[in-house]
Amino acid sequence: MLSPTRSSAQTILKAVVTTASTVIQESTRTITEQKEESNDADDSEPSKKKFKDDTEVEVETSVTTQTTTTTTQIRPRPLKKRKVCVSFGYCGAGYFGLQRNAKDKVHRTIEDELVEALVKVDAIPQAHADDMSKMAFQRAARTDKGVSAVANLVSLKLSPLENLTELVNEQLPKQIQMFGVKRVAASFNSKNSCDARTYIYILPTYAFCPIEEITSESYRVTSEILQLIKDVSNEYLGSHNFHNFTSGKKFTDPSARRHIFSINIADPFIEENVEFTIITIKGQSFMLHQIRKMISLIIAIVRGIASRDTIQQAYNADKIDVPKAPPLGLVLEKLHYDRYDKKFGKDGQHEALTWEQAETEIKKFKEDIIIPHIIKKEITDKSMFKWLSFLPCHHFDRLLPFYPPGAYTGVGRGLYLLQQQQESSGKLDDDDDENGGDE
Numbered sequence: 001m002l003s004p005t006r007s008s009a010q011t012i013l014k015a016v017v018t019t020a021s022t023v024i025q026e027s028t029r030t031i032t033e034q035k036e037e038s039n040d041a042d043d044s045e046p047s048k049k050k051f052k053d054d055t056e057v058e059v060e061t062s063v064t065t066q067t068t069t070t071t072t073q074i075r076p077r078p079l080k081k082r083k084v085c086v087s088f089g090y091c092g093a094g095y096f097g098l099q100r101n102a103k104d105k106v107h108r109t110i111e112d113e114l115v116e117a118l119v120k121v122d123a124i125p126q127a128h129a130d131d132m133s134k135m136a137f138q139r140a141a142r143t144d145k146g147v148s149a150v151a152n153l154v155s156l157k158l159s160p161l162e163n164l165t166e167l168v169n170e171q172l173p174k175q176i177q178m179f180g181v182k183r184v185a186a187s188f189n190s191k192n193s194c195d196a197r198t199y200i201y202i203l204p205t206y207a208f209c210p211i212e213e214i215t216s217e218s219y220r221v222t223s224e225i226l227q228l229i230k231d232v233s234n235e236y237l238g239s240h241n242f243h244n245f246t247s248g249k250k251f252t253d254p255s256a257r258r259h260i261f262s263i264n265i266a267d268p269f270i271e272e273n274v275e276f277t278i279i280t281i282k283g284q285s286f287m288l289h290q291i292r293k294m295i296s297l298i299i300a301i302v303r304g305i306a307s308r309d310t311i312q313q314a315y316n317a318d319k320i321d322v323p324k325a326p327p328l329g330l331v332l333e334k335l336h337y338d339r340y341d342k343k344f345g346k347d348g349q350h351e352a353l354t355w356e357q358a359e360t361e362i363k364k365f366k367e368d369i370i371i372p373h374i375i376k377k378e379i380t381d382k383s384m385f386k387w388l389s390f391l392p393c394h395h396f397d398r399l400l401p402f403y404p405p406g407a408y409t410g411v412g413r414g415l416y417l418l419q420q421q422q423e424s425s426g427k428l429d430d431d432d433d434e435n436g437g438d439e
Contacts, residue, residue: 081157083136085184087355088114089365091175091373092148092327099142102130110176111139114154117171123158132156140190140335141197144288148374149332150366151179151355155190175373177365179358182351185344196261196336198282201295202329202374205268205275207384208302215388217274225302226265232301233263233279235311236294244314244322245294246287251317259284271375280333289324296325297396299388306396319399323391326383329374 090110092098100111115132118124128135140153160183161167168178206219208229213219243249243256250256266278279298281291297314300306314320337353345352355362378384 080159081135082160083155083157083184083186083188084160084181085153085155085188085190085353086114086181087151087153087179087353087358089150089152089177089179089362089370090148091370092143092146093175093373093377095145097143097145097147098139098149098152100132102132110143111154113172113176114168114178117168118158120171121161121164121167123161123164123168124156138190140194141286141332143330143332144327146327147330147332148370150370151334151362152332153190153194153335153353155184155188175369177361177369179361179365180355182353183349184353185340185350188340188344193337193340194285194335195338195340196282196284197286197332198280198334198336199286199291200331200333201279201281201291201325202276202331202371202378203279203295203325204378204384205277207299207388210302211304211392215385217385220275221268221277226268228302229265229279229298232298232308232311233265236260236263236281240315242287242290242315244320245290247289249287256287258286258290272379274375274379276375282336291330292324292327293322296323296391299325300391300394300396303388303391305392305394310396313398321394321396321399323394326387328377328381328383331370331374 090098092110094108095110096107098110100109100115101107115124115129119126119129124135135156135158137154137156140155141149143149143152160181164181165178172178204217205221206215206217208221208225209215209219210225237260239257239259241251241256242258243251243253246256261282261284262280263282264280266280268275268277270276279295281294297306297311301308301310310320314322335353341352341354344350
């Protein structure tokens with residue numbers, strides 16, 4: 001039998017052990033619960049998974065285990081910009097040429113309308129419109145004030161939106177129309193990759209009326225005059241130095257040498273009792289005012305104001321007086337990319353830049369917008385008729401070094417030669433008087 005003292009000690013020890021065991025169990029349970037809560041908290045965080053689908057958007061999926069619900073959020077991501085070319089036509093009336101100057105808010109150009117339309121449809125950001133070099137913008141052919149284009153072309157980087165052509169046309173005025181967009185090689189440059197350019201010049205046939213006859217809108221060109229026009233035009237064919245057909249180029253400048261592939265004269269047609277014809281010129285490239293000066297010299301030779309050999313003289317080093325024909329009738333007809341089409345047109349990634357799919361729209365735009373405007377404007381304003389009245393003021397002869405350009409005020413070659421003769425005679429009289437010849 002245990003003593004009371006020993007029994008009390010065992011009771012106390014048992015109580016201590018029981019208490020310690022309880023504390024350990026509670027601690028273990030607390031730790032376990034904390035771990036479970038931590039796991040539950042982790043499970044309640046949405047599990048994010050991002051991937052690209054065919055439409056190039058970010059898809060974020062969130063899964064909540066406690067509520068057993070799944071939500072999917074689609075966030076648009078910026079489309080990757082692609083190098084493309086844009087074919088478009090325009091009537092140049094009312095615009096200060098094609099080329100855009102982002103800092104000039106007064107003189108509207110064709111590119112102003114095009115770039116602003118691309119911004120409105122989110123094809124390019126405003127920052128690229130303000131600094132066009134950021135989108136590698138390049139035009140194939142620059143046209144001057146009042147000059148139109150059946151199908152010009154620019155290259156740039158933009159977001160390839162679906163139905164881009166239709167969206168942009170909704171933002172453009174009626175006299176400007178986009179015909180299509182095609183992806184091009186990264187090395188493509190709309191200007192440098194172009195092999196040739198074709199221009200047309202629309203004018204009334206009374207421009208070729210011989211100077212001996214009365215020039216009027218009732219004039220009808222004869223077959224002999226048409227043949228003369230063709231013969232004179234053929235003297236431009238081939239490679240020549242066209243420094244006299246532009247501004248600011250010297251004879252020694254290599255860039256003044258240009259190649260003309262073909263020149264054709266269309267059969268005359270009558271609109272509102274006025275006879276018109278179209279001259280088509282295809283060349284490798286053209287300088288500022290070159291075509292207008294070429295047309296001017298053809299007119300002057302056929303009318304009899306300039307001599308037949310003036311074209312050949314203009315290829316020489318001497319500066320020749322050649323004025324510019326009116327800009328109204330000049331139209332950029334077509335751009336040729338033969339080398340590019342041969343190399344990239346059938347590689348499976350790019351298309352040939354021939355635009356057959358838009359041929360109907362291009363023809364309709366030319367016949368409904370450009371040509372009617374030129375004919376109506378010519379009949380109303382008579383720009384060619386007024387220009388012809390000043391044509392005899394140019395002598396189409398060598399510009400003398402001591403005469404500044406534009407200083408000739410005589411009427412035609414005859415008056416110019418008479419002026420030279422009088423000046424020469426005056427000098428002889430002075431010499432006679434000085435030497436005492438009249439004794």
